[in-house]
Amino acid sequence: MMMKVKLLGIDAKTFTFGYAELKTATEDFSPDNKLGEGGFGPVYKGTLNDGRVIAVKRLSVTSHQGKNQFITEIATISAVQHRNPVKLHGCCIEGDNRLLVYEFLENKSLDQALFGNRTLNLNWSTRFDICLGVARGLAYLHEESRLRIVHRDVKASNILLDSYLILKISDFGLAKLYDDKMTHISTRVAGTIGYLAPEYAMRGHLTKKADVFAFGVVALEIVSGRPNADSSLEEEEIYLLEWAWKLHENNREVDLVDSTLSEFNEEEVKRLLGVSLLCTQASPTSRPSMSRAVAMLSGDIEVGIVTSRPGYLTDWKYDDVTNVTTMSGGATIGTDSSYYNSLSASTSMVGDVGNPPGNASKPMLGEIIKEGR
Incomplete structure (x- = not known):
C-alpha cells in the first residue's frame, strides 16, 4: 500500500x-537486533x-517526537532526491504503532566512528570527503530541493556511513520548511547543545544559517577526532571551538x-578549518x-x-549540561535524538511551538491520505 503525504501542497x-x-x-524487535536508542525510541x-x-525506527510511547514530527520526517525524506540524505523505504502506522x-x-553513525571503538579506518582523505558530502547534502536541502529545508539537528550522530563510507544525513524529525522570502522563523529551540547557533539558541531565530553553524562544528570534530566538548582535556582545550580559534590565532x-592520523594534507586542513571558522561566526x-562552503572546500574559490573570534566565545563562559533541564520558554534539554545510538556527550533540545504574527512558520504537518494500490 502507498501512502500520500500532503505537505505545503506537494504530494x-x-x-x-x-x-x-x-x-x-x-x-519481534529482539534485543539482539537493537542498533541503538535515540530520544524518540529504539532502532532495530x-x-x-x-x-x-x-x-526500523520505532517511536516509543513516551517519545518526545509527536505525530507532527513523525509525519514531517516521512514527508521531508520522501520529497528529497539526493544521494546524501538517508533513504526512507517506508513507514508503518497501525493503531498506536508508528x-x-x-x-x-x-557502518552506523559518524560519532561512533570518531569517538567510539574506531574500528573504521577514517583516513584524512575519507574525512575530507565526508565533510564535503555533508556540505553538499545541506546545500541541496537549503537551495536545490523543491522543498527548502532546515534540518535543525545537524550533528555527528545524525550522519550515517554505508559500506563504502558514503555519508547519509538522517533524522529529519525536527526539520523545518521555509520560504526564501522570510527573514527567519521564530520557533522554540530544538536541536543539540554544542551545535546550536547563538541567534537560534538565545532568541529562537531559525534560518538555514543555523545548519551552517552546526556544519562548522561537525567539520571541526571530523578534523580533530574529538567531540565539541570534552571535560577530560586541559581547560583551554575543553571546548572545541575555543581551542580551534586559539590554534588559528597562533598559526x-x-x-x-x-593524533591518530599518520598522514594528512596540510593545505586541506587549513582550508577546512578556515571554512569551519567562517561557518561558526556569531552573526548569521x-x-x-x-x-559557497562547498565551493571553498572544493578549492573553486578562496576561503x-x-x-x-566570535563574541560568544570571548564575552561569556558556560558550564557543561549533564542532566535534564528546562530552559526559559519551555525548551527541554533531554536525551539524544539520533537515528543510531549516540556516543556524544551532547544533549538534545526538543520542542516546538507556534510562531508570532509576521514570522509565521509554514506548517510541518499536512494531511495523510491512504491509497490502496
Whole structure:
C-alpha cells in the first residue's frame, strides 16, 4: 500500500509496511537486533522477506517526537532526491504503532566512528570527503530541493556511513520548511547543545544559517577526532571551538588534527578549518551559504579571511549540561535524538511551538491520505 503525504501542497508518496511484517523482520524487535536508542525510541536491524536489510525506527510511547514530527520526517525524506540524505523505504502506522523503515547503513553513525571503538579506518582523505558530502547534502536541502529545508539537528550522530563510507544525513524529525522570502522563523529551540547557533539558541531565530553553524562544528570534530566538548582535556582545550580559534590565532592549525592520523594534507586542513571558522561566526549574515562552503572546500574559490573570534566565545563562559533541564520558554534539554545510538556527550533540545504574527512558520504537518494500490 502507498501512502500520500500532503505537505505545503506537494504530494510525497511512501510505501506502508504492515506491523506484523516489521515484527517478523526484526524477530519481534529482539534485543539482539537493537542498533541503538535515540530520544524518540529504539532502532532495530531487520531483514524483509525479499532479503533487504533495513533499519526500523520505532517511536516509543513516551517519545518526545509527536505525530507532527513523525509525519514531517516521512514527508521531508520522501520529497528529497539526493544521494546524501538517508533513504526512507517506508513507514508503518497501525493503531498506536508508528515506525519508520530506513535503508540499513552498515557502518552506523559518524560519532561512533570518531569517538567510539574506531574500528573504521577514517583516513584524512575519507574525512575530507565526508565533510564535503555533508556540505553538499545541506546545500541541496537549503537551495536545490523543491522543498527548502532546515534540518535543525545537524550533528555527528545524525550522519550515517554505508559500506563504502558514503555519508547519509538522517533524522529529519525536527526539520523545518521555509520560504526564501522570510527573514527567519521564530520557533522554540530544538536541536543539540554544542551545535546550536547563538541567534537560534538565545532568541529562537531559525534560518538555514543555523545548519551552517552546526556544519562548522561537525567539520571541526571530523578534523580533530574529538567531540565539541570534552571535560577530560586541559581547560583551554575543553571546548572545541575555543581551542580551534586559539590554534588559528597562533598559526598552529595543524595541531587540531587527530593524533591518530599518520598522514594528512596540510593545505586541506587549513582550508577546512578556515571554512569551519567562517561557518561558526556569531552573526548569521557573516556565515557563508552551504553552496559557497562547498565551493571553498572544493578549492573553486578562496576561503574568506576570519580576523577575530566570535563574541560568544570571548564575552561569556558556560558550564557543561549533564542532566535534564528546562530552559526559559519551555525548551527541554533531554536525551539524544539520533537515528543510531549516540556516543556524544551532547544533549538534545526538543520542542516546538507556534510562531508570532509576521514570522509565521509554514506548517510541518499536512494531511495523510491512504491509497490502496
